[in-house]
Amino acid sequence: MNIGQAARASGVSAKMIRYYEQIGLIRPADRTDSNYRSFSERDVNDLRFIKRGRSLGFSVEEITNLLSLWRDHTRPSREVKAIADAHVSDLRARIAEMQAMADTLAALSEGCAGDDRPDCPILTDLAAGPAPPAANVGDRAGAIS
Amino acid sequence: MNIGQAARASGVSAKMIRYYEQIGLIRPADRTDSNYRSFSERDVNDLRFIKRGRSLGFSVEEITNLLSLWRDHTRPSREVKAIADAHVSDLRARIAEMQAMADTLAALSEGCAGDDRPDCPILTDLAAGPAPPAANVGDRAGAIS
DNA sequence: CTTGACCTTCCCATGATGGGAAGCCCTATC
DNA sequence: GATAGGGCTTCCCATCATGGGAAGGTCAAG
Numbered sequence: 523m524n525i526g527q528a529a530r531a532s533g534v535s536a537k538m539i540r541y542y543e544q545i546g547l548i549r550p551a552d553r554t555d556s557n558y559r560s561f562s563e564r565d566v567n568d569l570r571f572i573k574r575g576r577s578l579g580f581s582v583e584e585i586t587n588l589l590s591l592w593r594d595h596t597r598p599s600r601e602v603k604a605i606a607d608a609h610v611s612d613l614r615a616r617i618a619e620m621q622a623m624a625d626t627l628a629a630l631s632e633g634c635a636g637d638d639r640p641d642c643p644i645l646t647d648l649a650a651g652p653a654p655p656a657a658n659v660g661d662r663a664g665a666i667s
Numbered sequence: 668m669n670i671g672q673a674a675r676a677s678g679v680s681a682k683m684i685r686y687y688e689q690i691g692l693i694r695p696a697d698r699t700d701s702n703y704r705s706f707s708e709r710d711v712n713d714l715r716f717i718k719r720g721r722s723l724g725f726s727v728e729e730i731t732n733l734l735s736l737w738r739d740h741t742r743p744s745r746e747v748k749a750i751a752d753a754h755v756s757d758l759r760a761r762i763a764e765m766q767a768m769a770d771t772l773a774a775l776s777e778g779c780a781g782d783d784r785p786d787c788p789i790l791t792d793l794a795a796g797p798a799p800p801a802a803n804v805g806d807r808a809g810a811i812s
Numbered sequence: 813c814t815t816g817a818c819c820t821t822c823c824c825a826t827g828a829t830g831g832g833a834a835g836c837c838c839t840a841t842c
Numbered sequence: 843g844a845t846a847g848g849g850c851t852t853c854c855c856a857t858c859a860t861g862g863g864a865a866g867g868t869c870a871a872g
Contacts (some may be wrong), residue, residue, distance in 0.1 A: 526849065537830065543734050556837055558850055567794065575792045579768045582828075592790045599789075603781035606772055613769040617762055623724045624758040627751055634746035644736045644744075644751050648719050649712070656846090671818065681819090682861065701868055727859075781832055 528561040532569035677714035
């Protein structure tokens, strides 16, 4: 199986297959007489494993560990679960962060007319810093610490 | 004001200030006789603007546009709102994607004992592909297409 | 004058991915 | 058997925002 066929069969681009080989995520593929890489079904399975891992957001490094756990049939599931759970926490943390950004920005956009007038709270917020968390609207002691 | 002082005053690292100058996000800072960069209050304000923009997840390119809109007091708020709204959509899309990953992974982890036994649905899922959306548990026709 | 903290530029690395060039190989068609 | 087109090889470069570090100039305090 050529690299192109392996790519189509696994959904991993040929470029990335070479890259994964280069960084040691997969073992160097066999070569034909003419120096073409040659892939077995098993290699393709590994590539699919990698592909699914990536689509779940695992880093290549995490996948390295998962792959070796997968190959070692005596490994304790504890280790796998630990990697997965750490990754879930990580995802959730980043989600929360982005959610906060989106919320802030959506609120600012809400207050922006979006017409021909130049006035826009989005820019004033960027320029002046996050509005001090909604004190009473009538709060006139605008002292900025 | 030195670059170090500007960095402390703005929260942007000296390294990044040089980088922003290099890519043209900010204008080249004035120089002292000894070739040190010299920053004004106004420069620091720009840096703060950038910093806040970054913390809301805007790319440097988006910030370039926002900064020039900010400097142009005749700009229509429409343009600003458009940038912000596009960014919010972008954030939401990425959030949804990561949320799906986290959910999938959390569900798999749920099914993993996390003890000394090797059995773990996380790995089998990675190896075999996403489980076909929950057919009856008793469904025994394990044919894999 | 020395010391230490600061500044300058320049190069390199990250992580995962793609683009593209130069050159070899294979297969099908004429 | 020659030729064309597509696939393979390696190598280099770019992305995006950020940091590390080296080599060397500068400044201020002791």
